[in-house]
Every structure is written in C-alpha cells, then in structure tokens.
Amino acid sequence: MVGASRGRQRPRPERRGATGLSDILAGQPTEEALLAELYDLEHDVIREDLVFYREWSRRADGAVIDLGCGSGRLFSPILGGGATRLVGVDGSPALLDRARTRIASDEVLADATAAGRLELVVGDVRNVHRHDRFALAILAGVIAHLDGPEDALRALEGARGLLEADGLVIVDLLGPGGLPPHDLPLSIDWERQMGDRRVVRRSRLVRHESPEGLRVDYATLTDLVEADGTIARLPAGFRLWYPSPGALVGLAEEAGLAVEATFGSHDLNPLDDGSERCIAVLRRARPDAGKG
Numbered sequence: 001m002v003g004a005s006r007g008r009q010r011p012r013p014e015r016r017g018a019t020g021l022s023d024i025l026a027g028q029p030t031e032e033a034l035l036a037e038l039y040d041l042e043h044d045v046i047r048e049d050l051v052f053y054r055e056w057s058r059r060a061d062g063a064v065i066d067l068g069c070g071s072g073r074l075f076s077p078i079l080g081g082g083a084t085r086l087v088g089v090d091g092s093p094a095l096l097d098r099a100r101t102r103i104a105s106d107e108v109l110a111d112a113t114a115a116g117r118l119e120l121v122v123g124d125v126r127n128v129h130r131h132d133r134f135a136l137a138i139l140a141g142v143i144a145h146l147d148g149p150e151d152a153l154r155a156l157e158g159a160r161g162l163l164e165a166d167g168l169v170i171v172d173l174l175g176p177g178g179l180p181p182h183d184l185p186l187s188i189d190w191e192r193q194m195g196d197r198r199v200v201r202r203s204r205l206v207r208h209e210s211p212e213g214l215r216v217d218y219a220t221l222t223d224l225v226e227a228d229g230t231i232a233r234l235p236a237g238f239r240l241w242y243p244s245p246g247a248l249v250g251l252a253e254e255a256g257l258a259v260e261a262t263f264g265s266h267d268l269n270p271l272d273d274g275s276e277r278c279i280a281v282l283r284r285a286r287p288d289a290g291k292g
C-alpha cells in the first residue's frame with residue numbers, strides 16, 4: 001500500500017496538464033505510456049474499496065458514470081455489481097489507453113464494451129456534458145486533484161447534472177486521519193518489479209494548511225533499475241487539495257446534493273477526525289427541496 005511504511009497514506013498523485021485540463025500525466029518529462037504503466041503498478045494494488053463500489057453499484061441498479069476513472073481499476077466491481085451501463089471519463093488519454101488494455105484482457109469488460117455497455121471518454125470532470133443520465137456518479141480519488149473549492153464545486157454540480165432524479169454521487173478521498181500530520185522528508189515509499197525492471201519510488205511531501213482544507217505539494221522520484229544496473233530516474237511534482245469533511249459537505253449542498261450518508265472507511269466506519277477516508281454519498285436534491 002502506498003506510504004504504508006509511515007502509517008499514513010501518501011496521496012495519489014495528479015498533475016495539471018498544459019492545456020489546463022487536470023491530466024494526471026500531462027507535462028511530465030517523459031513518455032506518457034511509461035508513466036501510465038507506473039501509475040497502474042502503484043494503483044492496481046489498491047483493492048480495499050472494490051467491495052464498496054460493487055455494493056453501491058448493485059444498490060444504484062442502473063447506469064453508472066466513473067468520473068476520473070484512470071485506467072479503469074473500478075470497472076470490474078461496478079459492472080460486477082450489476083451496472084446496466086458504465087461510462088468512464090478521464091482527462092488522461094494515456095490512462096484511458098491503459099483502460100483499453102485492461103478491457104482487452106478481461107472477458108467481462110470486453111463483452112460489455114462489445115455490447116455497448118462500457119464506454120470510455122476523454123474529458124474534464126469539471127465539464128462533462130452528456131444527453132444520457134445515470135443512477136450513480138463516482139468521484140473516487142479525484143476531488144483532491146482539482147485546484148480547490150471552485151473547481152470542486154464545478155465537478156459536483158457537473159456530477160449532479162448527470163444524474164437521474166434521485167441519483168447518487170459518491171465522493172471518496174483521503175480523510176483527516178489518512179493525511180500526514182507533518183511534512184515528510186524524501187524517503188522510499190515502495191519498491192516493486194515491473195517486467196525485468198525494478199522500480200523504486202521515493203517521495204517528499206510539504207503541507208500547507210489553508211482555510212478551505214489542506215494543500216499538499218508532493219514530489220516523487222521514480223527510479224527504473226534495468227537488469228544491467230542502469231537507472232532511468234523520473235522526477236514529478238503534484239499539487240493536491242484535501243477539503244475537510246465539513247467543507248466537502250458544504251460544497252455538496254451548494255451544488256444541490258443532499259448528504260445521504262458519510263463513511264470514514266470503505267468498511268463503513270463512521271466519519272470522524274481520525275478517519276482514513278472521507279466518503280460522502282450524496283443524493284440529487286429535488287429542485288423544490290427546502291422550499292415552502
């Protein structure tokens with residue numbers, strides 16, 4: 001698990017693209033396909049949320065849109081939960097290419113694609129326009145990658161606009177107890193094998209408390225060690241933003257979303273100041289809610 005050696009999770013990185021679209025890989029000083037492969041190496045080990053998304057997809061009992069889907073880590077549990085249709089949206093074409101590779105190697109995902117039930121779209125979660133509507137919109141690990149409350153509000157309003165009446169949005173990000181309580185000096189996060197290359201990830205993290213939440217400057221150094229001992233070193237830098245649970249709920253309400261439930265973990269523990277995750281299940285409020 002990322003950063004597990006320090007007892008706190010390192011954030012999942014994202015970097016803003018040159019176009020202004022938040023593309024997790026854009027602007028990195030190397031080829032995007034390689035970075036997308038490294039992204040999967042880092043993220044595919046995260047499995048503790050898969051049952052959660054399977055269950056909420058089952059409950060939603062309809063079409064699902066996975067906003068900021070990355071390489072489609074959540075596609076199997078969403079379709080396995082019975083989603084009638086699944087649309088994955090991400091700002092990174094390289095990660096969507098990885099998603100296509102994942103689909104091609106998975107019979108259920110490949111069949112869903114062939115049947116027109118699984119669709120991938122390059123897009124910005126702050127600005128998704130579609131004619132179809134969804135029973136469930138998922139923003140998993142995405143809000144932290146937007147540039148603060150204004151962008152988060154746009155993403156939440158956008159997600160609301162994609163919902164059927166009574167549809168749900170799930171927002172899922174690191175909680176107060178999952179964030180490092182102090183700056184972290186450069187040190188090793190993990191070492192893993194990628195084909196015949198050894199990958200060593202180091203990172204450094206600087207925190208900035210702000211009224212709207214915690215901002216984090218996150219710098220990584222990824223070494224790819226070849227079998228002959230030569231090293232390719234990939235530096236990257238990311239800016240992340242973590243709203244407090246209260247700030248997130250305030251933004252959701254401003255976006256016309258009512259809080260259905262909050263959780264502090266994917267095992268449904270209550271959300272409090274020590275929670276590893278901050279998960280909000282939000283329901284599309286009816287236009288006349290709160291009037292009269």
Ligand SMILES: C[S@@+](CC[C@H](N)C(=O)[O-])C[C@H]1O[C@@H](n2cnc3c(N)ncnc32)[C@H](O)[C@@H]1O
Binds near residue numbers: 025
């Ligand atoms: C930490 S990853 C999470 C991926 C996936 N939801 C998961 O849980 O495995 C964040 C994803 O959000 C995407 N992303 C960040 N900002 C975005 C934006 N404004 N529009 C579209 N995608 C965005 C990144 O490209 C990346 O794939």
